[in-house]
Amino acid sequence: MSSLRLVKTCQDEIQNVAPGARWREALYQYLRHPDRYHDAIIHTSEEGFTTVYDGYPKSTVHLLILPDQRIKTPQQLD
Incomplete structure (x- = not known):
């Protein structure tokens, strides 16, 4: 089982998406390129x-x- 280290949230730590992009595009970026995000932000x-x-x-x-x-x-879903 994996564990998640909790840290204080900060909007500035999350990479911005291009203006006009949909909110879900920002979420897809986490799934497509997890290596781009610091481990305190993504698990x-x-x-x-x-x-x-x-x-x-x-x-x-x-x-x-x-x-x-x-x-x-x-x-x-199973």
Whole structure:
């Protein structure tokens, strides 16, 4: 089982996406190029998900958990 080291969130640490890009494009960047992001911001697990800090946190610690594979319908989940 993998563990996630919690650090203080900071919007400035998260790389900006081109103006006019959709919000999900920013999330895809984490999945496409995880090596570009510092390990305090991103965590990739062997269980098939990636965890990132939200660029616009609504709490002290606000994490987004993204599946590594594209899931189009709930029926695809085990």
